[in-house]
Amino acid sequence: MIAGSKLEKVIRSGQFAVTGELGPPKSADLTMLKQHGEALRNHVEAFNITDNQTAIVRTSSIACGAVLVQMGLEPIIQITVRDRNRIGIQGDVLGAVALGIKNILCLSGDHQKFGNEQQAKGVYDIDSMQLLDGLRKLRDEGRFIGGDKVGAPVSYYLGAVANPFADPFEYRVDRLEKKIAAGASFIQTQCIFDLARFKKWMELVRERGLHKKVAIMGGVTPIKSLGAARYMKNNVSGIIIPDEIITRLQGAKKKKEEGLKIAIETIQQLKEIEGVAGVHVMAIAWEEVVPEIVERAGLYPRPKL
Amino acid sequence: MIIAERKPLQQIFEMLKSYRRIGILGCGTCVTVCMAGGQKEAEELAAALTIHRRREKEPVEVEAFTIERQCEYEYIEQVKDRLAGYEVILSLGCGVGVQTLVERMPELRVLPGVNTQSMGYPLEQGVWVERCLGCGDCVLHVTLGICPITRCAKSILNGPCGGSSGGKCEIDPEVDCAWHLIHERMEKMGRLSELQAIQPPKDWSVSHHGGPRTVVREEVKLDRGQ
Numbered sequence: 025m026i027a028g029s030k031l032e033k034v035i036r037s038g039q040f041a042v043t044g045e046l047g048p049p050k051s052a053d054l055t056m057l058k059q060h061g062e063a064l065r066n067h068v069e070a071f072n073i074t075d076n077q078t079a080i081v082r083t084s085s086i087a088c089g090a091v092l093v094q095m096g097l098e099p100i101i102q103i104t105v106r107d108r109n110r111i112g113i114q115g116d117v118l119g120a121v122a123l124g125i126k127n128i129l130c131l132s133g134d135h136q137k138f139g140n141e142q143q144a145k146g147v148y149d150i151d152s153m154q155l156l157d158g159l160r161k162l163r164d165e166g167r168f169i170g171g172d173k174v175g176a177p178v179s180y181y182l183g184a185v186a187n188p189f190a191d192p193f194e195y196r197v198d199r200l201e202k203k204i205a206a207g208a209s210f211i212q213t214q215c216i217f218d219l220a221r222f223k224k225w226m227e228l229v230r231e232r233g234l235h236k237k238v239a240i241m242g243g244v245t246p247i248k249s250l251g252a253a254r255y256m257k258n259n260v261s262g263i264i265i266p267d268e269i270i271t272r273l274q275g276a277k278k279k280k281e282e283g284l285k286i287a288i289e290t291i292q293q294l295k296e297i298e299g300v301a302g303v304h305v306m307a308i309a310w311e312e313v314v315p316e317i318v319e320r321a322g323l324y325p326r327p328k329l
Numbered sequence: 330m331i332i333a334e335r336k337p338l339q340q341i342f343e344m345l346k347s348y349r350r351i352g353i354l355g356c357g358t359c360v361t362v363c364m365a366g367g368q369k370e371a372e373e374l375a376a377a378l379t380i381h382r383r384r385e386k387e388p389v390e391v392e393a394f395t396i397e398r399q400c401e402y403e404y405i406e407q408v409k410d411r412l413a414g415y416e417v418i419l420s421l422g423c424g425v426g427v428q429t430l431v432e433r434m435p436e437l438r439v440l441p442g443v444n445t446q447s448m449g450y451p452l453e454q455g456v457w458v459e460r461c462l463g464c465g466d467c468v469l470h471v472t473l474g475i476c477p478i479t480r481c482a483k484s485i486l487n488g489p490c491g492g493s494s495g496g497k498c499e500i501d502p503e504v505d506c507a508w509h510l511i512h513e514r515m516e517k518m519g520r521l522s523e524l525q526a527i528q529p530p531k532d533w534s535v536s537h538h539g540g541p542r543t544v545v546r547e548e549v550k551l552d553r554g555q
Binding site for chain 2: 105106110132134135137146148149150151152153154157158169185186187190191192195198201202205206214261262
């Protein structure tokens with residue numbers, strides 16, 4: 025055991041893990057965030073807390089994470105390299121640990137061009153790989169990135185993201201391998217709609233035995249409407265939405281129910297793929313539907329530890 | 330070369346509003362090649378300014394001339410007296426030119442007529458691309474001649490990131506993903522395995538982040554007889 029988080033325990037027990045995601049608000053009023061956390065309490069092991077997602081200013085992920093800890097819920101703090109340099113990030117990581125946060129997810133973050141402070145200076149002092157590697161060394165070797173000694177040992181469960189739908193496709197497995205070497209214990213993938221491509225990626229992952237070295241959690245997002253699907257297909261880079269998903273939603277009378285069904289079927293298929301250790305359900309702005317998805321996908325009740 | 334773009338005319342007119350005797354100084358090197366601040370552009374700007382001021386009924390005396398390089402004292406020296414004869418100099422040199430003029434002739438009022446953009450080259454007629462950030466610690470040997478510090482919007486050293494799609498960057502479908510290009514080149518050269526090494530955090534202290542940089546080479550210094 026590294027940090028002894030609930031997420032780590034479920035993964036280590038070999039049971040299929042489920043994580044959710046909560047997006048901090050553009051205000052300091054965390055009422056909704058707390059409500060969603062409460063509503064999902066028994067349906068997920070832990071909650072990703074996004075870090076100024078899509079480069080839009082929001083309450084900080086660590087602050088929201090600390091609030092979840094107070095509620096007896098488990099956060100996975102997302103840390104991007106867009107807004108802070110290595111000094112700020114490492115300081116915040118120590119702060120997060122002090123506040124009882126046990127899971128950290130390293131990523132680069134959406135470019136500031138997509139957000140509400142488009143004239144901001146992007147920091148990018150380090151990249152997501154270096155962040156992962158640096159936080160691993162901070163924990164395992166007790167050294168900051170610059171080499172100075174950390175005052176007292178810290179512990180956290182480290183994760184990273186993978187996007188099997190980005191290009192070049194062949195590189196995506198290399199990149200996963202590199203993230204494992206850098207220190208990832210768990211991986212959450214980009215939202216999966218193109219299952220064929222995901223399966224192909226997993227085949228390559230298994231060929232190298234990488235699924236035994238890291239817990240791969242498939243990303244699942246329920247689509248609320250045909251418009252949302254079209255928008256993601258055409259405007260969100262790094263996501264592939266196959267035409268059959270669009271056709272299916274087009275043909276459906278109840279779009280929301282169809283969107284849910286697609287998500288549930290995706291989870292059921294992911295459960296059958298060798299090497300998939302869990303799912304990460306991202307239902308941003310549709311959090312209330314997560315318990316239903318988890319239950320209908322046959323993932324409820326969650327393991328008791 | 331250094332790539333610059335002329336400032337918007339309105340901004341230039343506004344900056345020069347209170348002056349009646351103006352020298353527009355072109356630069357014969359980089360900004361001439363990128364067609365932003367050579368003799369031709371200096372003359373065009375002088376004509377535009379004259380017309381504008383005539384319309385505003387605020388006549389002005391403008392002269393346009395060019396020196397080979399505004400970033401070297403030797404060339405400034407040659408036109409020192411002439412420069413001193415204007416109320417203000419609108420420099421069409423890059424930011425370096427403006428500052429070299431001011432440092433050489435502190436009494437001079439010098440305004441920038443161009444926005445200095447980047448270091449790069451002309452890809453084709455009318456298109457100039459950025460290729461170097463002057464980070465002070467070149468990595469082109471690792472990335473096979475393609476600079477991710479400059480060409481990746483996140484300057485990552487371990488790429489391509491998850492936003493690379495069809496060879497393009499997530500920030501703009503017109504922008505090449507530098508790491509896609511590097512990956513392609515590595516593959517062609519049979520060196521893909523090199524990408525598996527985790528490149529350590531960059532030393533930004535040798536870039537501008539370490540403060541303004543000065544290169545000193547004692548062995549080539551001249552005694553200027555001061």
